[in-house]
Amino acid sequence: MAATARAAFGVQHIAKGIGRLSNVVLTRGAGSFVWTDEGRKLLDFTAGIGVTNLGHCHPKVTAAAQSQLSTLVHGQVNIAMHEPMLSLIEKLKPVMPDPSLDTFFFWNSGAEAVEASIKLARMATKRQNVIVMQGSYHGRTFGTMGLTKSKTVYSSGFAPFMPGVLTAPFPYCTQCAVAAGNETVGFENCCGNPIHELKVLLKQQSAASDTAAILIEPVLGEGGYVVPPPGFLPAVRKLCDEHGILLILDEVQSGFGRTGKYFAAEHWNVRPDILVMAKGIANGLPLSGIAANKELMDRQNPGSMGGTYGGNAVACAAGVACAEVMQEEKVLENVAARYIHYDLSTPYKDGLVNANW
Numbered sequence: 001m002a003a004t005a006r007a008a009f010g011v012q013h014i015a016k017g018i019g020r021l022s023n024v025v026l027t028r029g030a031g032s033f034v035w036t037d038e039g040r041k042l043l044d045f046t047a048g049i050g051v052t053n054l055g056h057c058h059p060k061v062t063a064a065a066q067s068q069l070s071t072l073v074h075g076q077v078n079i080a081m082h083e084p085m086l087s088l089i090e091k092l093k094p095v096m097p098d099p100s101l102d103t104f105f106f107w108n109s110g111a112e113a114v115e116a117s118i119k120l121a122r123m124a125t126k127r128q129n130v131i132v133m134q135g136s137y138h139g140r141t142f143g144t145m146g147l148t149k150s151k152t153v154y155s156s157g158f159a160p161f162m163p164g165v166l167t168a169p170f171p172y173c174t175q176c177a178v179a180a181g182n183e184t185v186g187f188e189n190c191c192g193n194p195i196h197e198l199k200v201l202l203k204q205q206s207a208a209s210d211t212a213a214i215l216i217e218p219v220l221g222e223g224g225y226v227v228p229p230p231g232f233l234p235a236v237r238k239l240c241d242e243h244g245i246l247l248i249l250d251e252v253q254s255g256f257g258r259t260g261k262y263f264a265a266e267h268w269n270v271r272p273d274i275l276v277m278a279k280g281i282a283n284g285l286p287l288s289g290i291a292a293n294k295e296l297m298d299r300q301n302p303g304s305m306g307g308t309y310g311g312n313a314v315a316c317a318a319g320v321a322c323a324e325v326m327q328e329e330k331v332l333e334n335v336a337a338r339y340i341h342y343d344l345s346t347p348y349k350d351g352l353v354n355a356n357w
């Protein structure tokens with residue numbers, strides 16, 4: 001298909017470093033569909049990369065943003081509080097995967113929120129190192145480039161990165177060398193090697209006393225949409241508890257209903273010390289955040305967090321509307337009715353944690 005004049009203009013003047021799946025020019029979105037400048041109607045399987053969970057331009061979310069635009073657009077967080085953020089906290093608190101997550105910090109993008117979680121982990125623990133998973137995606141900012149391990153394109157040519165980052169294997173059972181040709185191990189009965197490797201890493205490369213956090217996407221997104229085997233995340237939680245390491249769950253992509261629960265952590269009843277959120281939180285308006293227990297969150301010095309647009313009032317108002325739509329339209333029930341159900345919380349036959357772990 002020949003590119004339109006507008007597409008050609010974009011190709012010429014938009015930074016090549018972005019990279020795009022297509023050169024269509026989008027002019028409108030409604031529900032699951034988007035329209036191009038040539039009037040083509042496309043089913044948006046990407047949902048803007050896991051963002052428009054409630055559909056493009058959901059009427060209630062749009063109305064909330066429009067109304068907020070004529071009330072208060074910018075209430076800078078280091079200057080004052082604003083009403084939509086307080087309302088958003090009221091909406092989010094009851095849906096957190098654990099009631100201990102009662103204190104919030106809002107940012108603009110997922111990557112910024114991941115960076116905020118690392119800042120919190122380092123300051124709260126007074127430790128430096130962070131362990132991430134092979135295949136992880138946490139963003140493309142300077143901080144998160146060092147944490148993203150899904151493809152070299154995100155880091156090649158930009159080094160050096162943030163120091164103190166170590167990588168452990170994510171349990172990818174269908175590609176696991178131990179499971180290959182061995183019928184006794186696999187997704188249902190993981191060999192336990194990833195936890196073993198994590199323990200080895202803590203013995204050989206990053207002493208627990210130097211390790212601030214383990215940062216994990218509960219379902220690997222960019223790295224291949226990989227669901228960890230039952231028991232893996234509880235085993236990581238246990239390891240964190242044993243060593244005073246914080247567990248950060250990056251639910252930027254898996255949150256807000258994308259796995260059938262509000263947050264994927266609920267599938268395994270795993271409590272994160274810090275939960276990272278973005279994307280579906282405001283259905284397309286730029287908003288992200290972290291949640292943690294107040295005692296942990298308040299270990300940071302006042303003024304060490306914040307930024308001009310963090311927790312923007314219009315985005316927060318949209319976030320409030322999203323939370324209401326999730327309830328009113330029974331979105332989670334709808335997802336659950338449509339997906340193939342695996343009971344990921346089922347304990348291993350040997351107990352909560354695999355005997356191998």
Ligand SMILES: Cc1ncc(COP(=O)(O)O)c(C=O)c1O
Pocket residue numbers: 049109110111112114137138139140217221222250251252253254278279
């Ligand atoms: C799991 C995860 N973390 C962080 C990010 C970065 O979010 P953003 O693109 O909003 O910076 C993404 C984006 O795709 C993601 O999927």
